[in-house]
Amino acid sequence: MNVPGIRGWCPTAHRPMMSGDGLLVRIRPRSGRMTVAKARTVADLARRFGNGLIDLTSRAALQIRGVTDEVHPELLRALVAEELVDADPDIEARRNIVVTPFWIAGDLADRLARALAQRLVELPQLPAKSGIVVDTGTAPLLQDVSADFRFERDGEGGLLLRADGAERGRSIDEADAFDALNEMAAWFVQTGGGESGRMRRHVTKVSLPGNWRFAVPADGGDVWPPGCTKEGMIVGVPFGAMSVDALSGLLADADPGCVQVMPRRCLYLETARPVAHPAFIHDPSALLLDVAACPGGPRCTQATVSTRPIARQLAERGLGTLHVSGCAKGCARSGSADVTLVGRDGRFDLVRGGSVGDTADRTGLSETQVLELLR
Ligand code: SF4
Incomplete structure (x- = not known):
């Protein structure tokens, strides 16, 4: 059986x-924001020290791939x-810390993110x-982004801190935001959160203090699709994978102020x-936007199947x-999906309406069988 090497840390x-x-x-x-000069620098460093590929993760981080032990110290210094x-x-x-997109200098999200950092x-x-999310736009936009501590607004525009997994949070003032976070983090540690691993699991075992379950977050906003906005342009990155040439070309063509x-x-x-x-997704109705696939084999040593082809x-079939x-391990998506395929011993297990950890409906399928079955 293919048992992934679960690592309890993030690179x-x-x-x-x-x-x-x-x-x-x-x-x-x-x-989450860089000047275009910094974005070009990332591309240049990835070209110089990596294998020319950059990942964009589901939590808004970039990863330079293909770096060797020998050049890593020089890359780190740069x-x-x-x-x-x-x-x-x-x-x-x-x-x-993941910050709500579209923040502007000096707004609540910007002030909070700086103060926390x-x-x-x-x-x-x-x-x-x-992880922490600062999701303090008028409507929360990051509720499906993995995090343990969530700063959000309530329906009246007030600020709250919510433990991930709890439906409600604690009303706070901006000036007390860090102290409230520190208090919740201390509660997590002191009540055995280290063994639970994540807040979402922990709150199913240990009750939060009553006044931390009082403030109701505002309703979640719509996810933003690729396309042009009044202030710029959103593009999707297929599977979160882009070459430095693609990124450099996009920046040269679009000439943005910031990224x-x-x-x-x-x-x-x-x-x-x-x-x-x-190389990017511009169509808001592109079926590929609904598809997550990790690098798979041979880029990842844990994989026994290739994933993205x-x-x-399957993306074309609108599943x-x-x-x-x-x-x-399920790196590419933490929640459930309509269809999940999990590589195991060179074949696929199929889960419908669940996630990688759920019981498979079918196991041991070849690629051909998968393509036949999911018509
Ligand atoms: S990238 Fe894919 S194959 Fe590698 S550990 Fe993550 S889920 Fe497994």
């Missing part, structure tokens, strides 16, 4: 993860010098995958010229949400 630039094509070096742009990575490995590891070192030691890396594997090019680049074929995973 960072300081501590990259080995994959089938070399080290993965992760960059988390601050509040990333720190460019202020794309914090010089302190501990702070860089803790800087797992300055004091992360004061938080207790949390499980390595712990936001968005959750759900999209880029927001601010003040961009409208362009259509063949079959995902592309709804589709997740093709090279193994049971």
Whole structure:
């Protein structure tokens, strides 16, 4: 049986993860935004030190692929010098904050994200995958983005902090936001959250304090599709994988002022010229937007199947949400999908209406059988 090597940590630039094509070096742009000059720098560094491929993760991080042990120290020095990575490995590891897209300088999301980032070192030691979202636009947009601590607004525009998995949160003032986060993090640690691993699991075992389950978050907003907006252009990145040539070409053609890396594997090019680049998704109704597929074999050593070719074929069939995973770790999608294929021993298990961890409806299918079955 193919048992994936579940790693209880996330790669960072300081501590990259080995994959089938070399080290993965992760960059988390601050509040998800880079000037176009920084975006070009990322592309240049990926060309110089990696294998020319960049991932865009579902939590709005970038990963330079194919880095060798020999060049990693030089790449790291360059990333720190460019202020794309914090010089302190501990702070860089803790800087797992996803900010609502479309924030503007000086707004609540910007102020909160900056304030939190300055004091992360004061938080207790949390499980390595712990994350924060600052989702304080008029409507929450990041409710399906993996995180443990969620800053959101209530229906009247007030601020709240919600433990992931709880339906309601705690009303807070902006000035007290970090202290409230610190208090919730301490509660998580002191009540055995380390063993639960993630907040969502922990709140099913341990009751939150009553006044932390009171404030009702505003209704979630619509997800943003690729296309042009008044202020710029959103493009989808198929499977979150792009070559440095594609990224450089897009930036040259669209000439944006800034680039936001968005959750759900999209880029927001601010003040961009409208362009259509063949390596990106511009059509808001593109079926590929509903498809997640990890790199699979041979790029990932855990995989026993290739993933993206079959995902592309199945995408055309409009099966709804589709997740093709090279193994049971399920890196590309954390939630359920209409159809999930999980690689195991060179074949696929098929889960309908569930996720990689759910009981499969069919097991041991060849690629041909999958294509026959999912017509
Ligand atoms: S889900 Fe895919 S990328 Fe993640 S470990 Fe498994 S094969 Fe590798």
